[in-house]
Amino acid sequence: MAEPMAKTSVGPPPPRATSDPAWVRWGLTLLAMTILTVLVVIPVVSVFAQAFSKGIVVYFENLLGDPDTRHSIVLTLTVAPCAVVLNVIFGLAAAWAITRFRFSGRSLLITLIDLPFSVSPVIAGLVFVLLFGMQGFFGPWLRAQGIQILFSTPGLILATTFVTLPFVARELIPLMEALGPDEELAALSLGANGWQIFWRVTLPNIRWGLLYGVILCNARAMGEFGAVYVVSGKIAGQTCTMPLQVEQLFVGFNSPAAFAVASVLTLLAVATLLAKTRVEALARQSMKEATQARQESRGGTP
Amino acid sequence: MSPIHRHLLPGFSASLGFALTYLTILVIIPLSACFLTAMSLTWSQFVAVVWTERARSAYALTFGASLIAAFCSVWIGLLIAWVLVRYEFPGKRAMDSLVDLPFALPTAVAGLVFSALYAPNGWLGQFLVPLGIEGAYSRLGIVIVLVFIGFPFVVRTVQPVLESFDSEVEEAAASLGANRWETFRRVLLPALYPALVTGFALSFARGLGEYGSVMLVSGNLRNYTEIAPVLIVESLEESQFKDTGYAEATAIAVVLLVASFVMLLVINWLERWSKRADG
Numbered sequence: 223m224a225e226p227m228a229k230t231s232v233g234p235p236p237p238r239a240t241s242d243p244a245w246v247r248w249g250l251t252l253l254a255m256t257i258l259t260v261l262v263v264i265p266v267v268s269v270f271a272q273a274f275s276k277g278i279v280v281y282f283e284n285l286l287g288d289p290d291t292r293h294s295i296v297l298t299l300t301v302a303p304c305a306v307v308l309n310v311i312f313g314l315a316a317a318w319a320i321t322r323f324r325f326s327g328r329s330l331l332i333t334l335i336d337l338p339f340s341v342s343p344v345i346a347g348l349v350f351v352l353l354f355g356m357q358g359f360f361g362p363w364l365r366a367q368g369i370q371i372l373f374s375t376p377g378l379i380l381a382t383t384f385v386t387l388p389f390v391a392r393e394l395i396p397l398m399e400a401l402g403p404d405e406e407l408a409a410l411s412l413g414a415n416g417w418q419i420f421w422r423v424t425l426p427n428i429r430w431g432l433l434y435g436v437i438l439c440n441a442r443a444m445g446e447f448g449a450v451y452v453v454s455g456k457i458a459g460q461t462c463t464m465p466l467q468v469e470q471l472f473v474g475f476n477s478p479a480a481f482a483v484a485s486v487l488t489l490l491a492v493a494t495l496l497a498k499t500r501v502e503a504l505a506r507q508s509m510k511e512a513t514q515a516r517q518e519s520r521g522g523t524p
Numbered sequence: 525m526s527p528i529h530r531h532l533l534p535g536f537s538a539s540l541g542f543a544l545t546y547l548t549i550l551v552i553i554p555l556s557a558c559f560l561t562a563m564s565l566t567w568s569q570f571v572a573v574v575w576t577e578r579a580r581s582a583y584a585l586t587f588g589a590s591l592i593a594a595f596c597s598v599w600i601g602l603l604i605a606w607v608l609v610r611y612e613f614p615g616k617r618a619m620d621s622l623v624d625l626p627f628a629l630p631t632a633v634a635g636l637v638f639s640a641l642y643a644p645n646g647w648l649g650q651f652l653v654p655l656g657i658e659g660a661y662s663r664l665g666i667v668i669v670l671v672f673i674g675f676p677f678v679v680r681t682v683q684p685v686l687e688s689f690d691s692e693v694e695e696a697a698a699s700l701g702a703n704r705w706e707t708f709r710r711v712l713l714p715a716l717y718p719a720l721v722t723g724f725a726l727s728f729a730r731g732l733g734e735y736g737s738v739m740l741v742s743g744n745l746r747n748y749t750e751i752a753p754v755l756i757v758e759s760l761e762e763s764q765f766k767d768t769g770y771a772e773a774t775a776i777a778v779v780l781l782v783a784s785f786v787m788l789l790v791i792n793w794l795e796r797w798s799k800r801a802d803g
Contacts, residue, residue, distance in 0.1 A: 242610070242704055243704070246704070247610075247611050250603060250606065250607050250611070251607050251611055251613050253603060254603050254604045254607040254608075254619070255615075255619065257600055257603070257604070258604065258619060258622055258623075260648075261600075261671065261672050261675070262622050262623075262625050262626065262672070263622065264641065264647065264648070265634070265637045265638060265641060265672075266625065266629075266637075268637055268640065268641055268647055269633065269636075269637050272637075272640060308546075311542075312542070312543060312546045314539075315538075315539040315540075315542040315543045315546075316539070316543040316546075318535060318539040319536065319539040319540035319543055322533050322535075322536075323533070323536045323540070325540070331543070331544075331547075334547055334551060334552075335547070336788075337551055337555075337788075338551060340729060340733075340784045340785065340787065340788040341555070341733070341781065341784065342732065342733030342734075342735065342753055342777075342780055342781075342784065343733060343735055343736070343753075344733075344735045344753035344756050344757060344777075345558065345733075345753075345756070345777045345780060345781060348558065348756060348760060348770075348773060348774065348777050349554035349555060349557055349558050350554060351760060351770065352554070352557040352558060352561050352770055352774065353553070353554055353557050355770065356764070357763070357764075357769040357770055358557075358770065359557055359560075380550070383550060384550050384551065384554065387550060387551070403533060406533055407532060407533065410532060410533060410534075415534070416534035416535050419533070419534070420535075441627075441628045444630070445628075445629070445630025445631065445632070445633075446630075447630060447631050447632045447735065447736030448631075448733075448735035448736055448753065451735070451736070451757070452757060452760065464630075465630045465631075465632035465633070465736065466632070468630075468632045468633065468636055469632055469636075469736075469739075469740060472636055472639075472740065477640070480636055481636070481637075481640075484632070484633040484636050484637065487629075487630045487632075487633050488629060488633055491625065491628035491629040491630065491633075492625075492628075494628045495621055495624055495625060495628050496621075498624065498628070499621055
């Protein structure tokens with residue numbers, strides 16, 4: 223917590239040992255603002271400026287007139303929710319097993335969940351090519367069965383799910399650990415079955431943390447580039463998600479259209495941030511309440 | 525947690541079984557496939573693929589650019605975290621949320637917009653290119669996007685540590701005759717080291733794996749702005765014409781994977797170290 227003294231003081235604060243001289247304060251603040259402006263504000267503003275540079279009509283023509291771009295929007299809106307739903311189910315199962323039971327290999331499991339974060343997106347795509355590609359382990363068999371995974375939607379969903387796998391689990395594990403099993407045990411002793419415990423006790427307690435994880439997971443799923451780039455084969459109108467469409471249009475010297483698609487993705491990012499800020503506060507509060515309740519129920523013994 | 529209720533709650537085998545199956549299908553089997561495929565090469569073949577001049581230049585660029593970018597991110601991140609925690613000014617909350625934008629913005633968009641901004645006719649390029657500063661299709665461009673992607677990690681690791689500082693320590697330093705700069709250098713900065721190092725490692729690790737933004741901003745000029753992941757993609761695209769198949773692409777991937785696993789270990793170790801330093 224920052225010192226409450228500094229926040230409430232009005233006018234020039236008296237020279238104190240823990241505050242900097244005014245010129246340092248304003249100099250550093252100005253420098254930080256300048257850096258953020260050049261690094262973040264100008265790029266975001268310029269996305270929209272470039273997208274609308276030929277007028278609003280051309281903007282919507284670029285966005286909705288091209289069937290390939292339309293398809294990329296639909297594809298992203300298909301792939302991302304699939305990945306999010308899969309990872310929510312996984313996150314809930316993993317968090318339940320990890321926080322409600324003690325078993326050997328528990329910390330190994332936590333490390334394993336984090337693993338996709340440290341794998342380069344391109345490699346995340348590559349591993350699925352190795353499995354399902356023509357010369358891959360299951361490629362020939364899949365082809366004999368007539369199942370297409372690579373260069374089609376299932377491949378995109380797999381790669382996106384891999385890359386976004388840790389998001390939900392990572393939010394839920396610390397939260398459920400802090401909540402502890404007491405309420406669930408109480409429900410159990412009152413005769414509730416597993417599903418009743420989950421729907422009536424666990425889920426209401428973790429809803430904000432879960433939503434926070436979903437927001438982060440979804441933002442990454444919609445924006446993922448490297449992994450889907452490798453597994454998609456970049457077939458316009460078939461396997462290009464929005465980020466891939468941005469690249470395809472840019473490489474094809476169609477900058478205004480690339481920026482039009484990019485502007486939609488940027489809007490998504492801004493919406494994500496707004497939702498995240500709101501939900502983050504609620505998630506933090508439920509975490510704090512959980513910790514407090516646990517401490518009280520233990521009767522102050524350390 | 526006491527062992528009494530160990531298996532009182534239902535769903536242990538179901539949830540653990542599902543989680544393990546899911547991880548096996550999505551993570552363990554695919555990553556093993558990577559190492560298995562690379563092992564189909566002999567050692568000398570492996571070295572011949574991963575140690576060509578082109579590959580060396582790509583590693584050097586990937587590591588060098590990530591290192592420089594992480595170094596810049598540390599200073600920028602420290603400055604922004606300091607200003608956000610210590611000072612009150614209009615627009616502070618907006619600034620705080622802006623820091624998260626690089627986390628949320630798709631990397632393809634970042635690459636697109638940075639290459640347009642620093643191109644000779646771009647908003648910033650029109651002033652910078654005549655001065656000889658080429659921020660698009662150059663190594664400098666790679667560093668700029670990696671700083672954009674990396675600095676939020678530093679802000680978000682330093683900020684909570686800075687908030688937790690007790691003002692008494694600074695008052696004590698001042699009462700012993702230290703001026704503000706000395707207090708910062710001798711008292712505050714050493715206490716921030718663990719957080720700074722963690723932030724550095726996180727943004728460095730992120731830079732090593734980054735692909736989308738770098739490939740769009742760099743133009744992938746051979747032996748100049750070609751990063752290691754680009755080599756993987758390229759040799760994957762060529763793989764159908766070679767009898768070694770995917771093995772060559774996988775060999776370079778294994779080098780990067782091992783590098784990022786080492787980074788992961790270092791980050792874990794640093795986090796434990798900084799927790800211990802906190803006491």
